Amino acid sequence: xxxxxxxxxxxxxxxxxxxxxxxxxxxxxxxxxxxxxxxxxxxxxxxxxxxxxxxxxxxxxxxxxxxxxxxxxxxxxxxxxxxxxxxxxxxxxxxxxxxxxxxxxxxxxxxxxxxxxxxxxxxxxxxxxxxxxxxxxxxxxxxxxxxxxxxxxxxxxxxxxxxxxxxxxxxxxxxxxxxxxxxxxxxxxxxxxxxxxxxxxxxxxxxxxxxxxx
Numbered sequence: 001x002x003x004x005x006x007x008x009x010x011x012x013x014x015x016x017x018x019x020x021x022x023x024x025x026x027x028x029x030x031x032x033x034x035x036x037x038x039x040x041x042x043x044x045x046x047x048x049x050x051x052x053x054x055x056x057x058x059x060x061x062x063x064x065x066x067x068x069x070x071x072x073x074x075x076x077x078x079x080x081x082x083x084x085x086x087x088x089x090x091x092x093x094x095x096x097x098x099x100x101x102x103x104x105x106x107x108x109x110x111x112x113x114x115x116x117x118x119x120x121x122x123x124x125x126x127x128x129x130x131x132x133x134x135x136x137x138x139x140x141x142x143x144x145x146x147x148x149x150x151x152x153x154x155x156x157x158x159x160x161x162x163x164x165x166x167x168x169x170x171x172x173x174x175x176x177x178x179x180x181x182x183x184x185x186x187x188x189x190x191x192x193x194x195x196x197x198x199x200x201x202x203x204x205x206x207x208x209x210x211x212x213x214x
């Protein structure tokens with residue numbers, strides 16, 4: 001699926017896409033080459049791919065514009081990179097949550113030319129080891145907390161929020177990392193990895209849960 005119009009697009013409705021060899025070798029490509037901001041919504045989809053190739057990739061060539069991508073409930077599997085955002089002149093804002101990234105060579109790449117932070121909290125990356133995530137998520141990406149698994153809906157993905165992991169690596173969007181995880185966890189455990197956390201003066205725990213240190 002490739003779009004270079006810069007217009008708003010929506011993908012969803014239990015859509016499955018399996019990549020065939022092509023000049024691009026990518027799943028969903030959003031490239032803004034004309035004036036006007038673009039909003040892209042990707043929901044409840046499955047993208048199974050090839051290496052090398054990108055599951056979801058975006059390039060913005062118009063300096064005054066913004067590509068805004070929202071992705072949730074998707075399974076992105078077997079790509080060279082799960083998600084990439086290239087700095088080609090304009091800005092890109094990706095919000096990806098509740099997705100499953102499985103068997104990808106790299107998980108998320110955000111070009112250093114982009115000034116904003118990409119929000120990829122609450123996804124399952126195929127691993128829970130913080131060292132694996134730190135090595136496979138490059139650039140200004142907020143990926144904490146992350147999930148420990150989920151359910152393949154064939155197509156689509158339902159994240160399991162019963163256990164979340166929090167680390168001090170990566171960028172951060174919004175409030176504190178620990179408070180974010182407490183607000184998302186569903187009935188079980190937040191695992192705190194070893195690190196230095198900047199937190200509000202008071203963290204409110206408003207549900208039954210376990211808070212476990214490394």
